[in-house]
Amino acid sequence: MMHMNQVTVVADDGQLMPADEVRVSPFDLGLSVGLGVFETMQSYDGRVFAMDAHMERLAAGAKRLSLSLPSGAEIQHTIGEVLTANNLLVGRGRVRVAVSDRGGTLTKTSGASRVLVSAVALDPPMPDARVVTSPYEFAVHGGLVGVKSASYAGHVLAFRDAIARGADEALLFDAQGRLCEGAMSNVFLVVDGMVMTPALDCGCLPGVTRSMIAGICDGLALGYKECELDRNLLKAADEVFLTSSIREVQMVRSVDDGADLTSEVTGKIAAVYQERVQRELGL
Secondary structure, eight states: OOOTTOOOEEEETTEEEEGGGOOOOTTOHHHHHOOEEEEEEEEETTEETTHHHHHHHHHHHHHHTTOOOOOHHHHHHHHHHHHHHTTOSSSEEEEEEEEEESSOOSSSOOSOEEEEEEEEEEOOOOSEEEEEEEEEEEOOSSTTTTOOBSOOHHHHHHHHHHHHTTOSEEEEEETTSBEEEETTBEEEEEETTEEEEEOGGGTOOOOTTHHHHHHHHHHTTOEEEEEOOBHHHHHHOSEEEEEETTTEEEEEEEETTOSOOOOHHHHHHHHHHHHHHHHHHTO
16 A cells, blocks of 8 residues: 555656656647546556456557557556556555547647556445436437547536535436446446346447456346336336446445345345456456
């Protein structure tokens, strides 16, 4: 864990430096117009879970936005250096890789991307969350659908609104009333033993943790379906849970201050997920 008053160290294009010494150009399009992508990962005792899957999604997003990237191996090496520099080889850490166009124009890319890597200590996730439905409408169509883009303000506003309402997460619906995702997570419903989540064509982010749930359900002999979900199904759900690299598999205690939900199926899925983390990282 990081010691009191220790300076946070980041990597700016592979160069380690104190975070407060990083300088970003006013012409960086990630800063000025949000033309960038990022990945948020969790490390356990200095080892990042599902690193390859995160690197693949980062590369796919960068390609969509015409951003250049170092190799996945180079980025992974830099992540290791940042974790070490911040004394995060024991305990949990939140690792973030942010990529932006360092000096292009609105008409063409510069061909030169900036890669910032940071890591900070992280507490274990809360065992459950209270969620609310967001007043903000989710935009399903657009060039950024499915990309973990730096243009994330809409999700942040929804998340902050949820926090202000005493909740832990916001659920986003599109103009047709379809459930899409959480502001900072993917969402799953359990109805009569069937695990369901919005299909990718609903516009949700292809979450790394989300992608593991189908296989976990298969191993547990649970029904699994990706489909359109609406408010009525949400109200009918026996269980609701969230997934993300930071939340892991997190049960939802209540929706819109409704009755407490159960967690039998969610608990089984969460246990298998934890076993996978331990096994794959050799913890």
